[in-house]
Amino acid sequence: GAVVSQHPSRVICKSGTSVKIECRSLDFQATTMFWYRQFPKQSLMLMATSNEGSKATYEQGVEKDKFLINHASLTLSTLTVTSAHPEDSSFYICSATTGSGVTQYFGPGTRLLVL
Amino acid sequence: DQQVKQNSPSLSVQEGRISILNCDYTNSMFDYFLWYKKYPAEGPTFLISISSIKDKNEDGRFTVFLNKSAKHLSLHIVPSQPGDSAVYFCAASEQVSTGRRALTFGSGTRLQVQP
Numbered sequence: 001g002a003v004v005s006q007h008p009s010r011v012i013c014k015s016g017t018s019v020k021i022e023c024r025s026l027d028f029q030a031t032t033m034f035w036y037r038q039f040p041k042q043s044l045m046l047m048a049t050s051n052e053g054s055k056a057t058y059e060q061g062v063e064k065d066k067f068l069i070n071h072a073s074l075t076l077s078t079l080t081v082t083s084a085h086p087e088d089s090s091f092y093i094c095s096a097t098t099g100s101g102v103t104q105y106f107g108p109g110t111r112l113l114v115l
Numbered sequence: 116d117q118q119v120k121q122n123s124p125s126l127s128v129q130e131g132r133i134s135i136l137n138c139d140y141t142n143s144m145f146d147y148f149l150w151y152k153k154y155p156a157e158g159p160t161f162l163i164s165i166s167s168i169k170d171k172n173e174d175g176r177f178t179v180f181l182n183k184s185a186k187h188l189s190l191h192i193v194p195s196q197p198g199d200s201a202v203y204f205c206a207a208s209e210q211v212s213t214g215r216r217a218l219t220f221g222s223g224t225r226l227q228v229q230p
Contacts, residue, residue, distance in 0.1 A: 028150045034218075043204065044159070057215070068191070093158045097216075102147045102208050104218055106158035 003027050004096050006107035013084055014115055021079045021110045023094030024042045029074035030096035034104060035067070050077055084114040118206050121221035134192040136224050138205030143185060145207035145219075150179060150190045151166050151204045153223070162203075163190070165228045195228045202226070 003026040038045040050056040050071035066082040095104035120139045128134045146167040151159035165172040165179045178191045205221040
């Protein structure tokens with residue numbers, strides 16, 4: 001149980017384009033989903049927290065207009081990187097929790113490369 | 116300021132022996148601690164957790180010890196197997212607002228189990 005999927009697993013795009021990443025909880029309802037970013041050889045940095053049906057809460061330093069998060073249902077959250085630039089190239093990972101659960105279950109991650 | 120620290124970036128252990136991964140934290144508001152295992156280009160996989168009201172939790176080959184007074188926790192893997200080779204992240208959880216929790220990750224320790 002507690003399986004989280006992400007799509008796509010890898011994406012290469014041109015600078016200036018927008019990229020959408022989907023995060024789905026496959027066998028449970030995720031009341032809260034999280035989006036992280038990981039730079040090479042570094043830890044996971046939380047970007048934002050989203051609850052189904054409400055606006056995402058962004059961490060300090062994360063541009064909400066650049067990283068659009070939508071949590072449309074209890075099983076789906078999307079992260080859209082708008083007007084992507086090479087510095088946005090990174091590994092993006094989502095996670096999800098159920099109810100008041102503490103444990104976060106992570107998706108497999110999406111490798112974004114902006115040329 | 117790193118609130119969760121894993122001071123050993125890497126650890127090498129012989130197969131069959133015990134692996135001990137350490138983690139220190141500074142925030143006394145953390146009330147739940149988790150260990151995750153991560154392979155390259157994949158999302159973290161949840162291993163084991165412990166509430167701050169306990170000092171030990173065991174699950175098969177994995178045991179987590181918590182010393183609240185020292186703000187220190189450790190993950191013991193025994194016996195270690197080559198398949199355990201991965202990066203291990205320590206994470207700490209606190210309630211940041213009503214119904215909202217946040218996970219703070221350490222920088223990770225790369226474990227290599229030699230056959």
